[in-house]
Amino acid sequence: MSRLPRWLLLFTTALALSGCSSSTTPDDAGPAPVDAGTSDAGGDSEAGDNSDAGSDAGTDTSDAGSVVDAGTSDAGTDLPPWDGTAETLPERTDHVDRGLYSDCAFTLPVGAPVAACNDASLFDRSSCPSGAFDSVDTVGFYAMDARPSTGYVNNLSAFDLRLPLDGSAGNLSGRALTHRAVGAGEFVAATTYVATRINPARDFVFAGCTRPTPDRINGCYVQCSQGKVGIVGTFTATRAGIPARGESESSGLTLVSEATVPLGMAVDVYVAKDHAYVVADGHASALGGLAVFDVTNRAHPVLKKVIQLPNDTLWNGVWAKGDALYIASASSGVIVYDISDPADPQYVRAVPGEPTPVHTVHVQGDRLYAMAPAQTDAVLLFDVSSPLAPVLLNKVSLQAGGNGPHDAFAYQDRLYVSYTESGYVAFDVKDAEHIEKLGSYVFDGQFAHASAVGTFAGRTLAFEGGEFQGSHLRVLDVTDPANMRLIGEYGLRPEFSIHNMILKGTRLYVAYYQEGVRVLDVSVPPKPREVAYFNTYRETEPGRIGGIFEGAIGIRVPDDGYVYVVDTHRGLLILREP
Structure with a gap:
């Protein structure tokens, strides 16, 4: 596969998996x-x-996110x-495309020039209910899944947003936020991935639209690079610190x-x-x-x-x-x-x-x-x-x-x-x-x-x-x-x-x-x-x-x-x- 091996990702990022304990039996005899x-x-x-x-388009329910x-x-x-009989179920894999998460969208098409990727006015959020973020916490941790409208890429879709409890700026997938407007009726966060030998610098901007459940925010996002729109799509973010259901x-x-x-x-x-x-x-x-x-x-x-x-x-x-x-x-x-x-x-x-x-x-x-x-x-x-x-x-x-x-x-x-x-x-x-x-x-x-x-x-x-x-x-x-x-x-x-x-x-x-x-x-x-x-x-x-x-x-x-x-x-x- 073209992406980094998972073990390398685990030991080279702030999200490092620190332990994976083994299975157990109760005694020596097994x-x-x-x-x-x-x-x-x-x-x-x-x-x-x-x-x-489901998506904001009409299938979000109180148990949104249950697989x-x-x-x-x-x-x-x-x-x-149980008598030992069972139907063989189809394998859906772990990466089920859950469809669009939101009706909101970035208004410029892919490839269009863009002066400021984090310009909130470029997001069409006319379908978003007013007051959705009036009571949103201004701190907390969110696990995010981004779904590009140009095609679902399951192994590149995970992000995490960290708004530290001490009120400091926070980061998105380990990168410092370049724009943050969370609270008082708004939910917008942006960061920049610096240029590498493989990729040019890229800006990511996430704009919230709805809160289908207290622990979840759905919205739309854009990725811009070299002054042009690169990827547009929708996202869902769930708050680890708020138990669902x-x-x-x-x-x-x-x-x-x-x-x-x-x-x-x-x-x-x-x-x-x-x-x-x-x-x-x-x-x-x-x-x-x-x-x-x-x-x-x-x-x-x-x-x-x-x-x-x-x-x-x-x-x-x-x-x-x-x-x-x-x-x-x-x-x-x-x-x-x-x-x-x-x-x-x-x-x-x-x-x-x-x-x-x-x-x-x-x-x-x-x-x-x-x-x-x-x-x-x-x-x-x-x-x-x-x-x-x-x-x-x-x-x-x-x-x-x-x-x-x-x-x-x-x-x-x-x-x-x-x-x-x-x-x-x-x-x-x-x-x-x-x-x-x-x-x-x-x-x-x-x-x-x-x-x-x-x-x-x-x-x-x-x-x-x-x-x-x-x-x-x-x-x-x-x-x-x-x-x-x-x-x-x-x-x-x-x-x-x-x-x-x-x-x-x-x-x-x-x-x-x-x-x-x-x-x-x-x-x-x-x-x-x-x-x-x-x-x-x-x-x-x-x-x-x-x-x-x-x-x-x-x-x-x-x-x-x-x-x-x-x-x-x-x-x-x-x-x-x-």
Whole structure:
């Protein structure tokens, strides 16, 4: 593809994705192949973790921005038990063209000379209702999708507008605003992209028209270059700090405690021996590392230790088995700590013994799977029958380029790998020395990110989530991995995506970035139904910048009655299970 690789975008912009935590299983033995469709939703068989928005022209509704059935009450609670049959749904991809967002328009045609791109009088907003922005906040973060009238370009459509809470000028996609008129009945923002070796300087101007819901602004925009109109179109912008659908802070989930993580950006958590191990990604002002909390009293977590290693600041995933703690490091590979004293982890070694960027880790039984993305482009398989002494068994790679493997979930001698642009891929890993690719689920523009797998009514099903704009949850029947098929979907505002998930019986717990924690009843897998939520995102949290990869990011649900959530800026939140 002509655009920059996603990993480069993530690490070279202010929106850098700081962590992508792995799926989970509740114990060392891994999930038993239980039939989740008939088991007790809260029993011991934890299977582990791992509607288009209309335009202003006439189809905006109160749930504008919802991409699929979000599992609202109309899904019903009296659905009959699932019998394993399901219709195969068409794949719409993550980049559904939602049509024009507004009736307003820039009045000059493409190619016409223009003296001042940010001249608000050049926008025809005669159809815009008066008073739409009389009460609009003058600060806040907006995630934006721009739709060119000359053709929808899905991979170049995302922008973000940041109007800082301190009242300073703000920026658009990291570039200082050159014009800002927000409030007192107006919503106009502009910026300039400086010239590069490839592109001349370009001016972008966004003018609001309507507010279909309190969290959303729709309008029109123009891009000018070298004194001429280059692109015209419409846009939609949603406010991360205002939950959609009129939600309160929570429903069905109760906050028990909250603890700040004194490191960079918190990204993942694992709970073992009454301790929560939180890893963080480092940045310029705060290094990454490991924070150890004693959670014997869930209402009062106690920070026991902070661990950092020199020149090794991007720690992104964590798992425990017995007395071993495994940490995914972008520099060292898998770092092994001895937690026989759970409050005082001791460094043991790093595997495979040479510098290897590892992004996530996943353990099932005596196997440790480490995802080494980008240049390494491989899943590393380790024997951890001696937990503190992992032995490298093999490497699995598609050698397909791109970002490589991101996450994996092991289930019934199969390894389901979220292989970013290469899709969702199943491997037979029963014999570590002879690994076979069994099949995949792939669509245009995919960025397979995380999954959880279980058995429902005799069918093997994967709950698969992508990342980036438009991504949402897919329910895939993977019983025959050579012929994976889509049978269900769930999603909220398309500007935000899922980060991670845990399947526990017939409940799916989802860390959904700005949408917080979502708990789904998946007893009827083709129709996931939301039964609880907790909105973790608050704009006022220190360090928030309005990036699309902020909010609920890591999640674990051990069998202790609690949900452990990591929010990128709030730290560790402990919630009582519904």
